[in-house]
Amino acid sequence: MIENVIEMNMLLDFYGKLLxxxxxxxxxxxxxxxxxxxxxxxxxxxxxxxxxxxxxxxEVNLKEYERDLKLIENFNTKEKEKRCLKDLFNDLETNSKDLDCITLNKIYSIIFGEEEVC
Structure with missing residues (x-):
């Protein structure tokens, strides 16, 4: 039941204005x-x-929109990739002896819109 409520809320957030x-x-x-x-x-x-x-x-319309457009699926994939990249940046910062913090911060800022990795 709660999964359905969460799913419908996500669908409403992404596609509600199409109803x-x-x-x-x-x-x-x-x-x-x-x-x-x-x-x-x-x-x-x-x-x-x-x-x-x-x-x-x-409900049928919202599910069809997602089936056809896959906005939520793509959003979730991008969020997962973003978390993975953040973990990799943390590993790089922790394990690198010759870390170029300036370059790393520029890359991090471009990808995540945030500053200061190291």
Whole structure:
């Protein structure tokens, strides 16, 4: 259950603005604010069945967007690569006898937008 909530929140972050306004609001209220179907229906002035339909259609749409565009998959891959590079920089700093800190800091800054490795 919690995995589905996390997945839907990620999908909403990346693709939410591609949904219709009512689908987006329904998803946001349901997954981000933990509203019940009845609460969403009252807030949006639609039936509980319409809320349920909006949620189901939105979930399908969001999953299709990710299947086709792979923005989340690419983001996760880049984050993993970034963590790996940071570990390698730390290893280099720790294990190198003739470390060129100026060059290393420039490279690190370009890749991560951060300063001062050593």
């Amino acid at each position: 219709s306004e009512k689908q987006f609001k329904s998803m946001e209220m349901y997954y981000n604010y933990d509203y019940s179907l009845n609460e969403i229906a009252k807030e949006l002035d639609i039936s509980k069945q319409a809320v349920s339909n909006n949620l189901k259609r939105a």
